[in-house]
Amino acid sequence: MTNTNCNNAKNDIKDKYGDLKINAPNPVNVNPPFMGDYPPPKPTTSKVPELPPSIEAVTESPAINRPPKPPGSSLGPYFQFISTDLNKMLWMGSVLIFRHVSFDQPKIEFICDAKVDYNWEILYDNIFDLCAYRVNIFIELRPGEGDDKIIWKIDWGDEKTDGSFLIARLDQKWRGGFFSCNGFDAYVPEQVASNFTYSNVWNHLLSIHEETSLHLLLWGGDQNYIDFIFDDIPFLRAWINMEWNERWTTDFRDDLKK
Secondary structure: OHHHHHHHHHHHOOOOOEEEOOOOOOOOOOOOOOOOOOOOOOEEEOOOOOOOOOOOOOOOOOOOEEOOOOOOOEEEEEEEEEEEEOOOOOEEEEEEEEEOOOOOOOEEEEEEEOOOOEEEEEEEEEEEEEEEEEEEEEEOOOOOOEEEEEEEEOOOOEEEEEEEEEEEEEOOOOOEEEOOOOOOOOOOOHHOOOOOOOOOOHHHHHHHHHHHOOOOEEOOOOOOOOHHHHOOHHHHHHOOOHHHHHOOOOOOOOOHHO
């Protein structure tokens, strides 16, 4: 009788094409004793130790802190080159801007000899209390050699910022830069890393850009390192020191989700 049931089950788990049916019974455990939803795990409420105050990283500028500080009320602008359209004679790019949700949308303007069109869109209404905006930019690609300087100005409401970038004209050869990993992970000995900083690569690129301005910067390698998270967060620091099997059976406490 058992063999008959088993054969029937095996014949019933595949369709006429030989593929497994999505709702077929488990061929290994044909008659499981329980088919309902399992009860949720019992929550735990143990207290996570308070994080230490944020301090400047040993090998870095004042801009880098451990643990990381929360973002300010504004981030950006972050400019991105996307492509050129030679049929429409356009340079196309975008700007990423973050603003705290308690503020109105910032205002942006571009000042240059070439014609500039742009439009706003909201990527996220609220991501960690910040509204994420993208400004799509379309700049006239003018004929000839040389560069066009694009000056941008942003009115945040409580302050104003400005800057500029260059785009190559139609017949101008592009000048570009490239960089790879920016910084050191937690496994680089401190005595080695202490002779350098995360800013070394940026200082080098800026010195080149000041001498001969670049049109394009290619990003390569890691830029945002989270290795120190295992030192800065008490639960993860304890977790990394557990025995191998204990790591995968320990509770992920509810208070950590906050």
